[in-house]
Amino acid sequence: MPIQERRPTAPNKDIDVVRLRGLGFGYDDRPSVLRDVNLILPHGSFHFLTGPSGAGKSTLLRLMTLGERPQTGRISLFGQDVTQIPRSAIPAMRQRMGVVFQEFRLLDHLSAFDNVALPLRLNGERPRDYVQDVAEMLRWVGLGGRFEALPPSLSGGEKQRLAIARAVITRPRLILADEPTGSVDRAMGEKLMRLFVSLNKLGATILIATHDEDMAERYGAGLLRLEDGYLRQLVPSQRPPEHQPHPEGAAV
Ligand SMILES: Nc1ncnc2c1ncn2[C@@H]1O[C@H](COP(=O)(O)OP(=O)(O)OP(=O)(O)O)[C@@H](O)[C@H]1O
Numbered sequence: 001m002p003i004q005e006r007r008p009t010a011p012n013k014d015i016d017v018v019r020l021r022g023l024g025f026g027y028d029d030r031p032s033v034l035r036d037v038n039l040i041l042p043h044g045s046f047h048f049l050t051g052p053s054g055a056g057k058s059t060l061l062r063l064m065t066l067g068e069r070p071q072t073g074r075i076s077l078f079g080q081d082v083t084q085i086p087r088s089a090i091p092a093m094r095q096r097m098g099v100v101f102q103e104f105r106l107l108d109h110l111s112a113f114d115n116v117a118l119p120l121r122l123n124g125e126r127p128r129d130y131v132q133d134v135a136e137m138l139r140w141v142g143l144g145g146r147f148e149a150l151p152p153s154l155s156g157g158e159k160q161r162l163a164i165a166r167a168v169i170t171r172p173r174l175i176l177a178d179e180p181t182g183s184v185d186r187a188m189g190e191k192l193m194r195l196f197v198s199l200n201k202l203g204a205t206i207l208i209a210t211h212d213e214d215m216a217e218r219y220g221a222g223l224l225r226l227e228d229g230y231l232r233q234l235v236p237s238q239r240p241p242e243h244q245p246h247p248e249g250a251a252v
Helices: 057-064 087-094 112-122 127-140 156-168 186-201 214-218
Strands: 018-027 030-041 046-050 072-077 097-100 174-178 205-209 222-227 230-235
Touching: 018 057, 030 057, 030 222, 046 057, 046 186, 046 214, 057 072, 057 174, 057 205, 087 097, 097 156, 112 127, 112 156, 127 156, 156 174, 156 186, 174 186, 186 205, 214 222, 214 230
Parallel strands: 030 230, 046 205, 046 222, 097 174, 174 205
Antiparallel strands: 018 030, 018 072, 222 230
């Protein structure tokens, strides 16, 4: 397992990594996708977000990654209210999260290696400090022989694995992933889930959207369900002793 801590600084474990209060959001032709959504993701928690197709899982992740602004309610990330964050400040906030988008959003003109290295370059790291880590991560997700491949030449499952490698390479404190194992076979899906579990053990707060409600039980994670615009917590996140719950609990 290639996953080791990269950052020397310890996070503030007392701050809830995500706080959503009374979120409401809709599109022109679907005005009530999210209604009064409340959620707290404490440091080190691990949740799966489920719900029927079209329930708004991707929309909720898009609000949390600042790709859309809520029409009502507040969003706070890493203890900072970001509901009205200026557009110019969004890239810096996004750099603190690892996001796996449903449609991958890889950079087609960059090799697989350079796609994964990009977040480290943007963080100002030097190639000699990250080359080995990037190579090891690519090997771990089964792309050891595809360092130079451009994304358009990869299969759907390979693109998905590349997107995951890129999202986690900086060991972000918050990982938000939309159906991250939807395009791979079961064995690879289990392997990728072990990667998320390892990152969670290192302290990452994780939220994964999936159609598979059994995942939460399999991985001892919390289970959230979005239905008719409302978010309910079905199972709380179970975390190792070093990640004891915030007094307010995992979700509202
Ligand atoms: N950009 C958009 N413009 C208008 N409507 C949208 C847009 N994106 C999503 N919707 C609608 O909002 C609703 C929620 O969509 P969303 O993709 O968030 O659901 P989901 O739970 O992620 O679905 P799935 O499990 O099928 O991926 C759906 O009715 C969808 O048609």
